[in-house]
Amino acid sequence: MRNKTSGTLLAMVLLILVMVPFGVQATDLASRFEEGNAAYSRGDYDSAVEIFSEITSQNGNAASVLYNLANSYAQRGDTGLAILNYERALKISPNDPDILGNLAKVRKDRGLFATEAGKLERLFSIFSIDGWAILALCCLFVMILLLAISLKTRPGRRMFFTSWSCTLVILTLSVFATAYNYRSYNPLVVVAGGVKLQISPFEGATSAGAIEEGRLVFPIKSYNNYTYVQDGAGRKGWLKNDEALAVIQRTP
Template identity: 25%
Template sequence: MKRIVYLLLFLSISLFAQNEGTFEEANEAYSNGNYEEAIDKYNKILESGEASAALYYNLGNAHYKLNHLAESIYNYEKALLRNPGDEDIKNNIKFARNMAIDDIQEVDRSGFSESVNNLISTFTANSWATIAIIFCALFAAFFLAYYFMQKPLLKRIFFGISIVMVLCGFLSIYFAYAREEIMENNQYAIIFSEEAQVRNEPSLRGDEAFLLHEGTKARVLEDYQEWVKIELANGNQGWINKENIKRL
């Protein structure tokens, strides 16, 4: 059994080292203007099962240099899912979207609940879990300080801080679960066809509701056979053939 564990560990380390080398080669190819080569090497890493925000970000940059609109937006969005607070990723998505034909005006969804959702979406679920662990560690430290402190005033201060830390820890745990729920209930896709018809029912007999073009982002609401019901940022809904989209 130990031999199997050691073998798996060795293979994992070898694969990681190999991917690190491939990543550096891809970055060098990108720096030299060999964008197709860089894309091939980045995709090779993805095919091995390894993914990261930096990998998707660089892949998006390579596609952007080749004017691959849908591919660049898709990979930027994948990068943003892994690092929601990265300003470079957000800026590059804006640049790429400026190349898109469809100008979808987002519906204003202001309010307390939307502000909370935006706060929760600032970090990934794993990041919120890490923050919760930090708050729990701080709670333990301040509670120990309260326990061993002799001066009454300092005891009250440390006790109050420890209570705040534990409350923040529980809140971070809640945010982690809420972030997972948001991800599960909000599935998105990118239009990959140059032009795609959106119909008012999941059938070729359905009337055309509107046209979408390459690079547009849509929320996935429902699947039915080879059709997907989508919703745009402006609230418009319709059915599109699965062949025209790629899910994030």
């Protein structure tokens, strides 16, 4: 009995020793978050940016911290970094009205109006990338099922051909839509001012046109310190890697 009690007490002590650092860390995190909010409230946006950036770098991304970081960048006039962090917050909380509202306001204030989507883009935006992928898998399953049924019961040729063809069309559409949405799933945000697309990935290359800070661009390929991108208007060119940052950060 004594040994069992001693073991229980030892386990409780070890559990407390393990949990205490987590409690201290949570308290420190909350304290730093409030410090960032206080800095923002008094108009010290540089300190707010520093504090919220420190929280994200040490503790990972959270929608509330990214949202406050984006607000701080917006107030400081860093349009690209503000939009980047709003977009990152939306990846975590896609339907948050505050994030969506502030992102739309920043874009409107800076004249960053979106290009009108074409018919194909509107069609592909009916579902998310996950939705199209699931639909493609369902179509594939139905086609296998139809094939299995045809081998056992010999259904009418016209009925089988019609069902198979319709399913194949939907499968093809789903695959193309998934690929299209994958291309735009993780865009880059132009975070520097005075950026120009280049026709080749070398210093001093000829410009292919200016691109505004805060614009979304879509990566195609990379070479050394450059990325070949396409903007919403269909223009293509090379950007330096530090001129446009990915919404979804890749872990080293």
